[in-house]
Amino acid sequence: MSVTFADIEAAAARIAGHVVRTPCAFSQRLSAITRAKLWIKAENQQYTSAFKERGALNKLLQLSEDERRRGVFAASAGNHAQGLAYHAQRLGIPATIVMPQGTPFVKIQKTEGFGATVVMEGKGYDESSAHAIKLCEAAGGVYVHPFNDEAVLAGQGTIAIEMLEQAPELDTLIVPIGGGGLIAGMAIAAKTIKPWIKIIGVEAAMFPSFTARRRNLPLPAGGSTIAEGIAVREVGDITFALANPYVDDVLVIDEADFERAIAAYANIEKTVAEGAGAAGLAAVMRYPERFEGQNVGLVLCGRNIDLRLLASVLQRELVREKRLVTYRILGDDRPGMLSLMADVIASKGGNIVDVAHNRLVLDVPAKGAEFDIMVETQGPRHAFEISEALRSTGYALRMD
Template sequence: MLTHADIQAAARRLQGAVLQTPCVESRTLSQITGAQVYLKFENLQFTASFKERGALNKLLLLSDAERARGVIAMSAGNHAQGVAYHAQRLGLRAVIVMPRFTPGVKVERTRGFGAEVVLHGDSLAEARAHAYQLAQEQQLTFVHPYDDEAIAAGQGTLALEMLEAQPDLDMLVVAIGGGGLIAGVATAAKAVRPGIEVVGVQTQRFPSMFNALRQAELPMGTSTIAEGIAVTQPGTVTQAIVQRCVDDLLLVDEGDIEQAVLMLLEIEKTLVEGAGAVGLAALLRHPERFRDKKVGLILSGGNIDPMLLAAIIERGMVRSGRLARIRVSARDVPGVLARITATVAGAGANIEEVHHQRAFTMLAAQNVEIDFVLQTRNKAHIDEVIAALQATGMQVSAA
C-alpha cells in the first residue's frame, strides 16, 4: 500500500532532477471564482507535464538487471515523453508504443528524447496489448502510466511541495484519468494535513473513476479536449487509494474546460492543456463548492495541439462577444458594401471576414445577403453595431 514514507523517499530521489515548480496565488482568478486560488505550475517541467515525476521515480527504483534490459511504455502523450526523457538521462533503453493516430509532433518529440517509438494499433487498447507483448518478448520492464505505486509516489511529491509553499490550503482539486496523480497527491496531503479536502475532477465524457466509486453508469464518450484524462478504466491500485483518501468527485463539461484553458492563457499568461485545466473548470462549474476556501489547483501539463488551442481561443472570443457574425440584407446596388463597411467602422468594429451571397438566398433577385465576421469589444458592442446598421435602413440579424 502506498504510504507517505514512499512519497517522501521519492521526493529525495527526484531532488535536482525535476523542477520544484512555483505554487502561487492568482488574485484575479480568486476574484472571479470567490475562492482563494493557488496554482501549481507543473506545465513548467522540462517535458511540460507532472508525468516525469512518476516516470523518474519508477526508473530510479529499477534493479541493475532491469536497467540493463531497458523499459517500455505505452502512451500517446505526456507519459511517453517523461519516460523517454529520463531514460535518456539515465542511459537506459526506452521503447514507447504509440497508437497509429498519435499526432506526428508527439511522435517526433518522443523520438527526440532518444526513445524507440513503435506505432501500433488503431486504439489505446491495441497499443497497450502490443506493449505488453514486446515487454515479454524482449524482457523489458513495463512502466505503467498510472496503475503503479512507484508512479503514484512520484506524482505525490508535488503535493509535498504545494503544502510546503502554502501549508494552510483547505482543499486540493486534482484531475483524474487513471488515478495516478490523485492517488499520490491524496496520500501525501492527508498525511501532512489530515483535515485537507481532496476533490477529484473528471470530464463528463470519461467519468470512469466516478462510475466505479459512485456505482454510476454514465456513458463514455469518444473524444474530449482533455485527452490526457480520457481513460475508460481506472487503475486497480489507484482506485483503492481514491476510495480511501479522496473526499469528493466532480464532473465538468467541454465548455468548462475550454473556458478554463482560455482564462489561464489570458489571465495567467500560461499555456495549459485541457487535462491541466479541469481543476479551474471545476471551480467555474461548481463555485458554491469552493467559495471562501483556500484552494490548490495543479496545472498538470501544457502540451496542447496548436490547432486545438486556436479553436479554443476563437470559440472563447465568440462566447465573450469579441468575435461576432452578422448577416446584412440590402439592395444590390453600387456602393452598398462601402456604406455597410463605413457604418461598421464608425461603430468601432473591425471586419475580419466578408462573404457576399447572391445565388444561395431566398431574397428577391435585386437584393444581396452579406455575412460579416467582426471583431468587437463585447456582446453590448455587437448590439450597437447592429443598431447602427439598422439605422441606415439595412436588415441585420446575428448569423
C-alpha cells in the first residue's frame, strides 16, 4: 500500500483538461472577520459541483477495456456518485450507484441525470456500501470506493498541487474528513511540496471517525448531520494509514458551526456551500485564535445542498444574529390589541413578518391571548429597542 507524490502528479496529468482547474482566491472580507488570511479553493465550481470528480476520473482512466465493459459500482451520499456517474457516462462505462435512504433529492436527481442506475438502500453509508459490493460481485463489475482507494485519493491530492501553485504563501491547509481520501491525498502532496505546511483536518461532532482511530477510542458516531458528505462512521484503513503521519491536528465541530459557515459563504462570498464544503471555514470561525495571522487554505469542496435546507440555514442564521426575532406577548383578547402592538413595532422601524395567536394555552387567562409576532430587525440593538417599546405598553413580553 503506497501512494507517492509521483502518483499524484501522474493523476494531475491524467485528469488535466477533463476537470476544472478551479480558482484559489483570497477572501478579503472573511479574512477581516476571522483575522486569518483565508484562501478559498472553489471546488464547488466543478461540473458536478464537488471535488469528487478528480478521484473518480483518475480511477476510471486506469481501468482496462474489459473492466470498462463490466461497469462500475459505488456507494455514495451524492458527490462521489455524481462525479463517478458523470465521467463514466463520458467514457461510455455503465455505472450503478447505491445511495442511503434520506440522501438529498438534488443529489439523487443529478446522479440519475448523468446516466447512472441509482439504487436506494441502507440507512447510512455503511449499509449502502455493503449492498453495492454485493451487487458488484454478482455482476462481476469494478467497485469504486469513494475514499479507500489509492487511485481515488491520488486524484483528490491534485487539489493540493493546484492550491500551492495558485497561492504559494499558504502555510496551513484545512481539509474536511469523512472517509479520509481528500486529506490523505492532499497531505501527501502538500507535505512533499512544502514539508513545513500544517495539515488540519475537520470532522463533524456526530462522526469523529479519524479522531476515534487516532486516539484508539470507541467514540460514538451517528446522527442526522447537515454535513452528510463527511458522515462516515469509520475512516478508511488505506486513507488513515497514509494520512495519519502527515495530519498535524483534527478539529471536531458542531452542527451550528456548519450552519454559520454555510451562511457566511452565501452572505459574504455570494457562493453556495454544502455542509461538508463549509467545514474548513466553520473550523476557522469556531477556533479563530488557532489561525490568527496565518495564510490558510480552505477547500470549499462542494455545493450540492438541498435548496429548502439552504433556505432554512439562512433563516436560522438571521435568528442567531437577532435580525429575525419573535416577540411573545401575553395580552387582552380584545379588538385593537394586535393593532397596538403593530403600531409600536412600526414606530421603531421593525418589519412584521408573521403573526400567530393562541387562545387555548392553559396558563393564559380565559379572557387573554398569547401573541407571537415575528419581526425583521436591524440587529441585536434594534431588537432590544423594539422589546423595550413593547414592554412600555405594560404587557408581559418574552423574546425568542
